[in-house]
Each structure stands twice: as C-alpha cells, then as structure tokens.
Amino acid sequence: MQQKKWWHDKIVYQIYPMSFADANNDGYGDLKGIIQHLDDLKELGVDILWLTPFFASPMEDNGYDVANYYQINPLFGTMKDMDTLIAETKKREMYIMMDIVANHTSSEHDWFKESKKSKDNPYREYYIWRDEPLFNMHSTFGGSAWEYDENTKQYYFHEFGVGQPDLNWENKKIMDEFVKIINFWMEKGIRGIRFDVIQLIGKEIDKDIHAYGPTLHSKVRELNLRSFGRYDAVTIGEAWGDLEKAIEFTNPEHHELDMVFQFECTSSTCDYTRYHKFTPKPINMKLIKDILCKYQRGLNDLSWNALFVENHDLGRCINKFGNEKEFYLESAKAIAIMNYFLKGTPFIYQGQEIGMTNIVMNSIDEYRDIEIKGHYQELVLDKKVLTYDEFMKACYQEGRDNNRTPIQWDDSVNAGFNKGAPTWIKVNPNYQTINLKAAKKDPNSIYHFYKKLIQLRKNETYKNTFVYGKFQSYLDDLENVFVYTRSDQDNQICIVVNMNRYEETITLPFHIEKVLLQNYESVSKMQTQTLRPYEAFVYTYKK
Numbered sequence: 001m002q003q004k005k006w007w008h009d010k011i012v013y014q015i016y017p018m019s020f021a022d023a024n025n026d027g028y029g030d031l032k033g034i035i036q037h038l039d040d041l042k043e044l045g046v047d048i049l050w051l052t053p054f055f056a057s058p059m060e061d062n063g064y065d066v067a068n069y070y071q072i073n074p075l076f077g078t079m080k081d082m083d084t085l086i087a088e089t090k091k092r093e094m095y096i097m098m099d100i101v102a103n104h105t106s107s108e109h110d111w112f113k114e115s116k117k118s119k120d121n122p123y124r125e126y127y128i129w130r131d132e133p134l135f136n137m138h139s140t141f142g143g144s145a146w147e148y149d150e151n152t153k154q155y156y157f158h159e160f161g162v163g164q165p166d167l168n169w170e171n172k173k174i175m176d177e178f179v180k181i182i183n184f185w186m187e188k189g190i191r192g193i194r195f196d197v198i199q200l201i202g203k204e205i206d207k208d209i210h211a212y213g214p215t216l217h218s219k220v221r222e223l224n225l226r227s228f229g230r231y232d233a234v235t236i237g238e239a240w241g242d243l244e245k246a247i248e249f250t251n252p253e254h255h256e257l258d259m260v261f262q263f264e265c266t267s268s269t270c271d272y273t274r275y276h277k278f279t280p281k282p283i284n285m286k287l288i289k290d291i292l293c294k295y296q297r298g299l300n301d302l303s304w305n306a307l308f309v310e311n312h313d314l315g316r317c318i319n320k321f322g323n324e325k326e327f328y329l330e331s332a333k334a335i336a337i338m339n340y341f342l343k344g345t346p347f348i349y350q351g352q353e354i355g356m357t358n359i360v361m362n363s364i365d366e367y368r369d370i371e372i373k374g375h376y377q378e379l380v381l382d383k384k385v386l387t388y389d390e391f392m393k394a395c396y397q398e399g400r401d402n403n404r405t406p407i408q409w410d411d412s413v414n415a416g417f418n419k420g421a422p423t424w425i426k427v428n429p430n431y432q433t434i435n436l437k438a439a440k441k442d443p444n445s446i447y448h449f450y451k452k453l454i455q456l457r458k459n460e461t462y463k464n465t466f467v468y469g470k471f472q473s474y475l476d477d478l479e480n481v482f483v484y485t486r487s488d489q490d491n492q493i494c495i496v497v498n499m500n501r502y503e504e505t506i507t508l509p510f511h512i513e514k515v516l517l518q519n520y521e522s523v524s525k526m527q528t529q530t531l532r533p534y535e536a537f538v539y540t541y542k543k
Contacts (some may be wrong), residue, residue, distance in 0.1 A: 002468065003252065005232040007192070009467045011454055012044035012097065012347045016078050016312045017054055018062060019406050019425070020350055022418035029406070029417070031077040031085050037409075040436070042092045044353060044447075045454035048234070049089060050097040050194055052312055054082070058108050060163040061370050062404070064196060071183045077205055086189040089269035097192030097234065098185055102178055103200045104164040112165050125171045128157040128205055131458045135208045140276075142374030157205055159197075161370050169201045169215075175222060182227035188432060191233055195257070198237040199245070212241065219250060221255040235259055236306055240267075243298040250303035259306040260346060264291045266314055270398055275379055275386060275532035278394040283321060284379025285499045286479045293484075296342055296471040305481035309335055310352045312358075315402040319358040323501050323534065328355065329533035332446045336453055337536040338482055338497040343471050345468055346457070348450070350406050354439045355446035358402040359428045364392065368425045369400045449519065456517055456538070465491040474509040481531065492541050498531040505530045510541035 021033025024158055031054070041049065053063035056071040063073065072079050086096055105112060113122035133146035133155050139162075146155040147162050157166050167174050184191065202216025203209055220237075228235055236259040237249055249257045265288050271279040299305050309317040318324045322331030332355045340346045361367055364376055379386045386394070396402070406423055408431040409416030414423055415431035428434075441449035457466045468485040480500035486493045493516070498504050507528040515523045516539035 004468075005234070005304075006232070007048065007256070007258075008304070009458070009463060010047035010095075010234075010345065011045060011457070012048040012050055012192075012345060013041060013044070014050045014052070014311060014347060014349045015352060016062075017053050018059075019404050019417075021407065021409070021459065022423070022451050025419040025421045026075075027421045028075045030075065031072070031081040035081070035085050035088055038088055038092060038094070043451075045451060045458065046094070046348065048095045048097050048101065048192055050192070050347070051101045053101060053196075054098075056113065058106055058163065060106070062162055062368075064101050064160065064468050065104075065108075065164045066101050066107040067106040067340070068110070070184060075081065083188070090189065095191040097187070097194060097372065099194045100178070100182065100191050101196040102167070103197045104160060104166045107163045107165055111529050115156075115165075116151060119154070123228060125168055126174060127165050127212070128168050129154045130205070131155070132158070134205060137205075137208070137210075139374070141371050146517075159200060159210065166200075166203070169219060171201070175219065175226075178223065179226045180270055184225070186228060186231040186233060191231075191300060193228055193233055193235050194402060195235065195237045195478045196237075198249075198257075199239040209523060212245060217254065217274035217460070220249070221254065223317075224255050224257075226230070229255065236260060243294055247294070247298065248301065250299065254302065261306050261308060261311075262291075262295055266320070266457060267307070269320055275394075276375060278375055278379060278386065278391060280394055280397045285482075288321075289482045290498075291474075292338075292342065292482075293476070294479045295475045296473075296484075298469070300343075301402060305342065305412050306347055307339050307342055307344040308347035308349070309339050310349035311347070312349070312403055313400050316356055318355060318357050319397065319402070323500070324357050327501060327534045329444065329446060330519055330532075333449045334497050334499060334534040334536040336446075336450060337517065337519065337538060338499065339493060340453055340457070341486060341493075341538060342484070346454075349403060351403070353447055353450040355434055356405075356408060356428065357430065357434065358396055359403070359405050359426065360396060360400075361393075361426065364388070364395075366426055367399065367401050367403070368397065372399050372401065408435040410435050414438065423447070424463065452517060462491055462493065462516070464488065465493055469493070475506060478504070478506065479503060483509065485509075492543060493538060494541055495536075495538050496531070497536040498534055501533045503530050503532060510543070513540045513542055515539045 019031045020029040022029050023032035028222030034364045054076050055066045056068040056073050057063045109505045111123050111126045114121050115127045132186045136499050137145035139145040141161050148155050158347045199211040237257045239260040249260050270277045271281050297298050317335050318332050321335050380391050405428045406417035413420045415427050439445040466487050469488040473481040481504050482497045486494050512525050516538045523537045
C-alpha cells in the first residue's frame with residue numbers, strides 16, 4: 001500500500017522568474033512581480049510554485065550558472081523579497097519549490113575563482129581538471145567539453161557552457177557544501193526541491209562515464225539523509241533515463257527522491273542521434289501513448305509520476321503535440337485531459353494555462369539561449385550540416401526560447417509584463433489575442449478549462465480516485481486515441497482523448513454515466529461514436 005504524502009494531491013506551477021512579471025520595469029522579471037500575481041495563481045488553483053534558479057549569477061545560462069547559492073540575483077530582488085514571497089505564499093496555503101544546480105557552478109563562483117589560481121589551491125579539487133582533454137568529449141551546448149586554462153596549464157571539464165565548470169563530486173567537501181546550502185533554504189521555509197541534471201553528479205570522467213555513475217545513488221541518499229529528508233520536503237530530479245532508472249531514484253525504500261521527470265515523451269519529437277534537438281521528427285502518438293502507459297504501470301504503487309508537457313527547456317505543448325492553427329482550443333484542452341488525469345503530480349509551466357505558443361524569431365540574433373547560439377555556431381557555421389533556414393525552423397519547433405518569452409498578462413504594452421521598458425527577450429506578437437485578461441473574460445478559454453480541470457481533480461467526490469486510483473488503459477492498438485480509466489472502491493472514471501486532427505470512430509469500453517469534463521460543447525452518450533478532431537472528455541461509468 002502506497003504511503004500517502006502531503007504533496008500527492010497538490011498541483012505544481014513552474015515559474016521562470018525573469019519572464020514572469022517585471023515589477024520594477026527594468027526588462028527582467030523579479031520576485032516582487034511574482035508576489036504581485038500570487039492571487040492570480042491562487043485563483044487558478046495551483047499549490048506549489050517551482051521557481052527556476054534565483055541565485056546570484058552572471059546569467060550566461062539564465063541562472064543555471066550559479067555564482068553564489070546563498071545570495072539572490074540582484075536582477076530578481078533581495079533576500080528580503082524572497083522572505084516576503086515565502087511568507088505570502090504561506091498565507092495563501094501555497095508552497096515554494098526551489099531549483100538546485102548541483103552538477104556545476106558558474107565560472108564566476110568564488111570556488112572556481114580559487115580553483116583556477118593554482119594546482120595546489122584548496123579549492124582545486126572542487127572541479128574536474130586534467131592535463132589533456134579526454135575522449136574528445138562534447139559539450140551539450142556545442143563544441144568541446146574541455147576548456148584550457150592558461151594560468152595553470154590544465155583543462156577543466158564543462159558538460160554545458162564554458163562558463164559552467166562541473167563540480168567534482170568525488171571530493172567529499174562538495175557533499176558538505178550542498179548539505180549546508182539545502183539546509184539553509186529549508187530553514188528559510190522552502191518546501192520542495194527540483195534537482196537539475198541530477199544524474200550527472202556520479203560521473204567518472206576518466207572512464208568516460210557522464211550519467212548514472214556508480215556512486216550516483218549513494219550520493220543522493222546521503223543528501224536525503226543529511227538535508228531535505230529531515231524537512232519532509234517534496235523532491236524531483238531532472239534525470240534523463242528510462243523507467244528502470246526512474247524506479248531506482250524514486251523507490252521509497254531507497255530514500256532518494258520522490259519523483260523524476262521522464263523525457264521519453266517530450267524528446268520523441270527529435271532525432272537526438274543526429275543533431276541534438278535540432279533535428280525534429282513527426283509526432284508519433286502511439287509511441288507517446290505507450291510511453292505514458294509504461295510509466296503508469298511501472299511506477300504504479302511503487303513510487304510516483306511527474307505529469308508534465310512543458311518546461312523552460314521545451315517548446316510549447318500546443319506546437320509540439322497539438323494543432324495551433326486549425327484546432328487551437330480543442331488540442332490544448334485535449335493535451336491537458338490526456339496528461340493531467342494520469343496518476344501522479346501535475347506540473348504546469350507558466351503561460352501553458354492560457355495557451356501560449358511558440359514564437360517566430362525574425363533572425364538568429366533575436367534568440368537569447370546559450371544552447372541555440374552554441375549549436376548554431378557548430379551545426380551551421382562550423383560543420384555546415386544544417387542550413388540557416390533548417391536551423392531556424394528547428395529552433396521554432398524545439399528551441400528553449402519558445403517557453404521563455406514574457407508571460408502575456410493583457411494586451412497592453414509588452415503584454416503587461418512591465419510598464420514598457422525593453423524586455424530581455426522578445427514578447428510574442430500574439431499577446432494581443434492570447435493573454436490572461438482576455439482568457440478570464442472568455443468562459444470557453446483554455447484558462448477556464450485548466451481551472452475546471454484542477455477543480456475536478458480536487459473535487460472531494462473524485463479527489464482520492466484521481467490521486468490514488470488504479471490506472472488501466474484500453475483500446476491500446478489505436479494509433480491516435482488514448483483511453484484509460486482511474487478507479488477505486490468509490491468511483492470508476494474513464495478518460496477518452498482523440499489526439500488527431502481527423503475524426504476517429506471507436507467503441508467505448510464502458511457506457512457513459514455522467515460526463516465530468518469535455519472540450520466540446522456536448523458529448524455523445526452512444527457507446528460506439530465518432531470522436532471529433534482532438535475531442536476529449538472524462539466520464540463516470542458503472543461496471
């Protein structure tokens with residue numbers, strides 16, 4: 001029997017602070033901007049606010065290059081602002097989840113500055129230094145993963161950008177440092193942690209082992225024992241891998257993490273064997289359905305799923321999985337139904353709830369992402385394996401900046417993100433029609449649909465079924481239709497989703513008793529029926 005946790009029935013909302021709301025009109029979002037919109041988030045119905053890194057940083061990778069884990073980035077505000085944010089969320093019975101980057105720091109971190117001074121510096125072993133580059137290792141952001149330091153005549157390793165040197169977790173002092181960091185923030189009132197690329201901290205560079213090294217899980221267990229596990233915090237790891245690796249992290253008997261993000265679905269639209277994410281491929285709904293079912297069955301009563309379709313590293317879900325031109329409303333709502341009635345904790349990314357879409361950039365110069373810039377240099381300029389137009393098309397489909405444009409609050413200047421100062425990244429021009437103010441006025445909007453969905457998940461009659469009920473899939477052979485049930489001793493609920501721009505005729509596994517949620521105005525009560533494009537609904541049935 002699965003042990004119930006305080007966060008099992010909660011909804012997580014991810015905030016990318018620099019793009020959320022700019023209270024001081026300097027072009028960057030900030031903590032005060034988040035505070036000003038807490039009531040909007042409460043109205044939506046979310047419970048836990050996951051903030052991407054807000055620490056001091058030179059912002060080469062938008063905060064995932066940390067210069068000081070104990071200081072707030074001045075772009076975002078002050079420690080007093082953070083204390084206020086924590087207090088104000090608590091008043092609203094909401095919680096803050098932080099984002100810990102433990103694999104690497106910024107090259108501007110004092111640890112690295114000391115490490116570069118000499119080979120015998122006490123901080124030298126905080127990072128990975130070698131006399132020669134090993135194994136022709138490649139950076140995730142393009143180019144070599146080794147950077148030469150003229151002063152000490154050695155190379156340091158960076159899995160990501162040149163300004164993001166990897167920490168040496170074989171040095172036990174790194175563990176001690178992060179225990180102190182995490183405990184500091186737990187004492188501040190943080191209730192959750194998302195660990196960035198956590199699968200990398202057990203690496204063995206000399207054996208060319210980057211992810212899932214032999215000491216990884218013992219390190220995570222020690223972090224749990226000495227820090228977040230003492231505070232009953234909810235934890236989730238960004239850990240690219242398969243089902244077995246997810247189980248290893250999240251099995252309660254292992255005392256590691258509560259959840260991991262699985263990226264098999266979101267990465268299925270790219271051919272990573274060629275040019276990283278810049279080789280898009282057509283969506284395969286049968287594959288996506290099979291992956292979702294695999295994780296539902298595999299984790300089941302053992303551990304816990306994280307349910308997401310967007311984050312700060314992905315494109316918008318309507319563009320990736322839906323149809324933003326012909327069936328914008330229908331497909332956005334279908335994606336939500338498909339994903340958020342599965343067993344697990346829902347994660348909603350900022351702007352997803354109002355149907356924000358990918359952005360068309362007029363030139364490569366309008367992009368801000370270090371990943372895009374690095375791969376443009378490598379794939380287009382240096383290796384010439386992609387043309388400029390091919391690369392720009394791939395960026396529109398899969399680029400990270402798609403999800404980093406300012407939140408579209410209303411149709412005023414800069415979408416209400418600020419009072420008119422130039423924004424750090426371009427505002428999506430469609431803000432005049434896609435924005436929260438307009439969505440609140442339209443009862444048929446994506447926003448109101450998300451509110452209804454969240455209310456249904458929290459409805460006392462059905463809540464326990466949606467949180468803990470058994471998952472069972474039906475009509476598995478269908479290519480584009482996903483049918484599954486959630487059931488317990490109190491309720492039997494069926495979810496039906498046509499993830500297709502064409503009609504699909506199916507025979508439902510159970511007669512419809514009561515429709516709880518749908519994305520078309522009405523639903524046929526016939527057991528054999530023709531689903532309209534992207535039609536989706538949730539209904540109760542009796543066996």
